[in-house]
Amino acid sequence: MMNDIGDTDGAREAQVEVKDLVKHFAQRGGFLGRNPRVVRAVDGVSLKIAHKRTLGLVGESGCGKTTIGRCILRLIEPTSGEVHFEGVDVLGLSGRQLRRMRRDMQMVFQNPYSSLDPRMSVLSIVGEPIQTHLSLSHSEMRDRVVELLEQVGMSGDHIYRYPHEFSGGQLQRIAVARALALNPKFLVLDEPTAALDVSVQAQVIAKLVELQQDLNLTYLFISHNLTLVHYVSDTIAVTYLGRIIEHASSEAIFDNPIHPYTQALLSATPSLDRELRQQRVILTGGVPDPVNPPPGCVFHPRCSRAKDACRQEEPRLVNAGDGHMVACHL
Template identity: 50%
Template structure:
């Protein structure tokens, strides 16, 4: 087993809610609540869950694109939140992000070549004479033609813009990339191309990914380890095959029951969860899922389950397991 590249311990992120004339804090949105996870070198860790479960917030915290409320995030043994601004700037080329919306993440007023190459100059990786050659190299790796270098973002399709976003991320030769729903805004055929591109880049450049998605069929194809997030807390973490063949948490089972099956002869019972996801302003006591769980018992309402290993590295936070 490869060594850990990212180690997260008891990560917490709360956003204050300010109301009233003087902006007094009236509560906190508990976006991320005591999350532990480990991402090993060379793997793709998939993070799944409903919208609003805290997936993107965790991704941003892992790159220190915002301040945490509590906990610890380590990259290669380095505590990211203990670094000074200058120390973080020196480390920044090693940890990059591919954003969900490829258009809004690009400046519409600058050409693609400049968008990809500006970080190379800023971090002193290439001088202005070398940068064009380096940009053309990564564009070629990402399936973009050389004549695209002088075009503006609006001249590209959604799939091409996402390739530009990926090229911009790998231009700095990072070790770790957070891919935040990078294919959710794309057509299915284009999704397959981007997924294959991410796979190829991982093999050739020894990349490690945190892949954030709500699409379990995409996660099944790309990820080696999967974490299931509910209302800011991990409820299950396992290897891909074990999770899809033997889901243990009721929430994971409900998510998997909604994944379409290509074979019409195979029938799967669809689990319909009752109610809506609770507000992170006032999450339920005990197990956060108990208000929607068809198997909830009295203990679930009062005692919060901890994420524990039930065998072969399969982690689950449920009183029923």
């Protein structure tokens, strides 16, 4: 039933495929941990990303976007589910195989101020993947690092400097350079611009789009900023409380959002159009507690159009035409 998710461009092979991914965090509670609480951070997520395409993962904070990204790279172990990269079962890999696999799959983290070791020079930071996986001489490594820095739009003169000497945008470029060091095929971009100034955001995003073209990269772009995701993504998956509630091409999501949550998110983006502003759907309340998700449709407590069915039965992700997948009874 999930096979055609995100297959908006036909016969293209999926390079990254996630099936029924579940990640539960056990939280100790009560006296001596007798009442363990289970946080359902990710609850049955399936995705497909085609080669050289970008999947945008959108949602409010705390809805499991980052957890999905980390599970795909096995930075945390998912509770259950499947992750395939170019047909290889990522979750079945041994430690050594996984380390080799990491050459192909890299991640850029949200906060560049903490994702770079403050005690290491740019040369050591960007050179770390090279040092780990290839046996290059020091001068070869230095040449490669300079090349990488220039690729992300920085001067190669910076290699002996330290993270505290750079601005946020520069740091994120360094982090991107590190992620690219081994010529990966797939990058998870976890809110790569959320910690940056708006003007710098645009530069970094433009660079990422350019690099994708030049290096044939596949992106999983995680963000809470719909406009940004619309700009970079081919397909968009909207997440809510650890589930995907709408998944379609970028245009379809923007022009014809079906799920009330997606509609609300879209109407929340600032607009200069007065008519659009007047139709704004305002969400009340917050995201429910992922320990006790509401019965039925997880969105129903905040949904303005919730019916009885929404309170009882959880909607499945179904095709609403042209591969536009949506989980809603309406």
